[in-house]
Amino acid sequence: MLLTILYLVLLMFNGVSFLTDSTRYINYRALLTLLILLYASRGLEISGFLNAIAIRIISRWGIAYRTIIIVLVTELFASMIIMNDAVLFIYIPLILSISRISKYDKALLVVLAVSAANIGSSLTPFGNPQNLIIWIHYRLGIDAFIKGMLLYFLISAGILIAYTVFILKRSGCRKIIKPALPRIRINIFLASFSFLVFILVVLGNYIRMLLLVALIFSVLGYILIDKNILLRTDYVLLLIFMLMFIDFGYLGSQLRIPAYLSKCQLVAVSVVVSFIISNVPATIFFLKSVSNWLPLAIGVNLGGLGVLTGSLANIIGVRLSGIGIRDFHRYSIPLFISVFVIVIALCPLFFN
Amino acid sequence: MGNPLPNPDQAIFNYEAVKQAIDTVKKALPFLVPGPPLIHRDPGGKVHVDIPLMYNGFAIDRIHYDPVAGHPSPKGRPVSVVISKLVNRSIIDRMAQVLNETSVIEAGEYRDPEKVWIIPLAWNNLIIAHVKVSSDGKHIIPDEALTLEISRRTL
Numbered sequence: 001m002l003l004t005i006l007y008l009v010l011l012m013f014n015g016v017s018f019l020t021d022s023t024r025y026i027n028y029r030a031l032l033t034l035l036i037l038l039y040a041s042r043g044l045e046i047s048g049f050l051n052a053i054a055i056r057i058i059s060r061w062g063i064a065y066r067t068i069i070i071v072l073v074t075e076l077f078a079s080m081i082i083m084n085d086a087v088l089f090i091y092i093p094l095i096l097s098i099s100r101i102s103k104y105d106k107a108l109l110v111v112l113a114v115s116a117a118n119i120g121s122s123l124t125p126f127g128n129p130q131n132l133i134i135w136i137h138y139r140l141g142i143d144a145f146i147k148g149m150l151l152y153f154l155i156s157a158g159i160l161i162a163y164t165v166f167i168l169k170r171s172g173c174r175k176i177i178k179p180a181l182p183r184i185r186i187n188i189f190l191a192s193f194s195f196l197v198f199i200l201v202v203l204g205n206y207i208r209m210l211l212l213v214a215l216i217f218s219v220l221g222y223i224l225i226d227k228n229i230l231l232r233t234d235y236v237l238l239l240i241f242m243l244m245f246i247d248f249g250y251l252g253s254q255l256r257i258p259a260y261l262s263k264c265q266l267v268a269v270s271v272v273v274s275f276i277i278s279n280v281p282a283t284i285f286f287l288k289s290v291s292n293w294l295p296l297a298i299g300v301n302l303g304g305l306g307v308l309t310g311s312l313a314n315i316i317g318v319r320l321s322g323i324g325i326r327d328f329h330r331y332s333i334p335l336f337i338s339v340f341v342i343v344i345a346l347c348p349l350f351f352n
Numbered sequence: 353m354g355n356p357l358p359n360p361d362q363a364i365f366n367y368e369a370v371k372q373a374i375d376t377v378k379k380a381l382p383f384l385v386p387g388p389p390l391i392h393r394d395p396g397g398k399v400h401v402d403i404p405l406m407y408n409g410f411a412i413d414r415i416h417y418d419p420v421a422g423h424p425s426p427k428g429r430p431v432s433v434v435i436s437k438l439v440n441r442s443i444i445d446r447m448a449q450v451l452n453e454t455s456v457i458e459a460g461e462y463r464d465p466e467k468v469w470i471i472p473l474a475w476n477n478l479i480i481a482h483v484k485v486s487s488d489g490k491h492i493i494p495d496e497a498l499t500l501e502i503s504r505r506t507l
Contacts, residue, residue, distance in 0.1 A: 042503065046496050051409045089503050090409035097383040097408065100448070181383065182376040184410060185491040232500035319388050319506050322444030 003243040010250055025249030026242055030136045032211060035238060036201050037126055039218045041086035042229050043194030048186040050078055050090050055181045058098070065168040068098065068109065072116045072164060076157055079120035081198065084128045084313045087117045092320040104171065107327035112164055114317035115305055115335055119160055121313075122301035123153040126201065128313070129241070130283040130300045135205075138293040142205065148294045151350055152301065156339045163335050193221050241280070248277070248284040256289040264347035266295040267302065271340065274303020279311050298350060302343060306336025370460040372489025373469035377456045380407055380483070380492055381473075384454075386447035387411060387502055389440050398432040403447050404502055405473075405481050410494030411502055413481040417443060424450055426478040450475055460485075468493055 011018050044050065053074060061067045071094065079087040095113045099106040121127025125135030125145045135145050197218045204211035222229045261269065273282040279300040290296045304311030308318060308325055318328055343350075387404030394400070402414040403424070416425040419438055423446070425431045454475045461470040469485040484493035 042500060046499060048494070055408060093385055093387065093406040093409045096385040100385060101382055180379055182380045183491050184408060185486060185493055226496065228497050228500050232497065232504050234504045316506055322388065322441045324441060
């Protein structure tokens with residue numbers, strides 16, 4: 001709604017020509033990649049593959065604070081491959097079940113799960129939409145992207161685990177319960193097909209035609225395997241991204257970031273802008289005026305932690321779990337401050 | 353003439369599997385959590401609220417919720433009411449409480465076309481949800497369409 005209002009305001013100021021001019025801000029390749037990744041992520045989500053892993057972990061380790069850490073570690077890895085929002089649809093209900101059994105604070109576990117999805121997804125180009133946009137816009141290789149983000153990922157993941165251990169131990173170690181969890185039927189074929197689509201998208205970065213092949217292949221495949229994946233994909237989300245590209249692409253071209261800002265200052269500025277307008281719009285806003293991708297990528301990923309508005313994943317976590325906004329911030333802000341302080345303190349190391 | 357050959361499906365039908373299916377649902381029950389309310393508004397301004405029942409990241413059924421009474425409505429009786437304010441958080445909290453008081457009915461229905469057992473869940477003498485279990489009674493069968501609907505609506 002706000003994006004539409006902003007679009008109409010921009011249209012009023014720029015005249016009818018904006019209708020056609022504005023389309024040049026849209027990155028169609030990013031949208032196409034996002035669409036295919038949405039299909040593949042939903043396919044993996046519905047296949048039950050990750051759920052089966054989670055069930056095995058709980059059945060083997062029981063429910064105790066170490067299980068929560070193992071679950072978070074698997075979530076960190078899962079969100080490197082699957083879009084972070086799809087990961088949350090699996091992990092939030094799981095973490096709510098753990099909270100129900102263990103009596104650990106629901107809001108705390110939800111914040112940990114959301115943060116794990118945000119942090120895990122920061123490492124790879126396809127973990128979240130802001131990384132995807134940066135990866136495509138700056139024409140980076142997958143290896144270059146991962147190499148650039150590795151230190152940030154290691155620091156933030158380390159802090160998340162340390163924070164989890166500290167806060168769970170402080171809230172008292174609960175009795176270990178070892179439930180015999182019933183299994184969910186896994187659709188191996190759907191999981192394998194979705195992995196294949198995912199590999200095609202990755203290769204599509206090197207051979208452009210493969211992206212179109214991946215689209216046709218995924219659409220035909222999901223029609224045959226489970227057409228619900230195609231029918232129930234949120235196409236409005238693509239429209240929202242299109243409007244984001246137009247609105248914030250235009251604003252970014254008008255309000256350029258001063259060139260004298262250092263890389264570390266740029267990290268801090270992108271954190272603040274992410275807090276205000278969320279990290280995907282912030283990414284689009286900075287694309288035109290920032291020549292170095294790494295401070296932007298670190299800033300917008302860091303900006304996704306902490307404040308609810310920082311990332312779509314935070315909003316999904318709160319909506320799925322029904323926790324209060326104040327409860328969310330009670331646990332997310334201390335985690336954000338810890339990561340922010342250390343990232344800023346070690347900032348020069350990222351750009352050596 | 354001898355007895356006709358039994359239908360192959362009936363020949364392998366395992367009546368004992370229902371006990372296993374009931375046991376599977378009993379084991380899953382402590383792990384069931386309410387998902388985000390699915391709120392449908394009709395043009396007349398009436399509201400109909402369904403709560404997805406989630407197991408380990410999957411929706412397994414939807415529970416009709418009566419927002420005026422503040423508790424579930426039995427299966428087969430969706431409630432449409434005019435209501436000024438709905439607070440998702442309160443509904444989820446209330447449903448979490450309801451699930452603590454929910455029990456598994458020790459009987460199952462078999463749906464041959466899908467080859468699944470249907471095990472009912474009861475709250476306060478009302479059947480509020482069904483859990484689908486595989487014909488061998490070992491695996492919970494998720495509602496994939498509902499799971500995808502939740503993803504779409506939450507985004």
